[in-house]
Amino acid sequence: MVPLDSKVEERIYPLYVLEELLKPEGYVIGANWDYENGYFDLKIDDKGAYYFLRVPFYAVAGSLDYPGVTVRLEKPFLLAHEYESGNDQDSRNGAIQGAFNQFQTPTNPDADVPAEYIEVGKSLVQKLEELILPSDQ
Structure with missing residues (x-):
């Protein structure tokens, strides 16, 4: 995990506004959310390994299963997950094999992030700031 400084930290937004801004850019809300916190993930x-820019958020008014919830953004970070090689490539068992392997646990859920991805992450954070911060920031 590589934390990345950003001007979006501690900013508060309605979650639906963030979704409208970020989903068209490829961000998804990660499946590992609960009623109080979650993540916007952008696959790099x-x-x-799978490399992601992850932007954590926390509910400050309401809960994440409540329409109109307001969230506070936290420090973005880069994340790398290494998976067992070969599972995605093995087509001998087709859809049945894929149905089970899509949920496999990473062999290394906190793999090292190479320097080139850190630079990409910094650029993506800058774009994130441009997307969601008022233009006078």
Whole structure:
């Protein structure tokens, strides 16, 4: 995990506004959310490992299962997950094999992030700031 400084930290927004701004850019709300916190994930690459820019958020008014919830953004970070090689490539068992392997646990859920992805992450954070911060920031 590589934390990235950002001007979006501690900013508060309605969650639906963030979704409208970020989903068209490829961000998804990660499946590991609960009623109080969650993550916007942007997949950067999947060569050798899955690399993501992750933007955590916390409910400050309401809960995440409540329409109109307001959230506070936290420090973005880069994350790398290494998976067992070969599972995604093995087509011998087709859809049945894929149905089970899509939920496999990473062999290394906190793999090292190479320097080139850190630079990409910094650029993505800058774009994130441009998307959601008022233009006078």
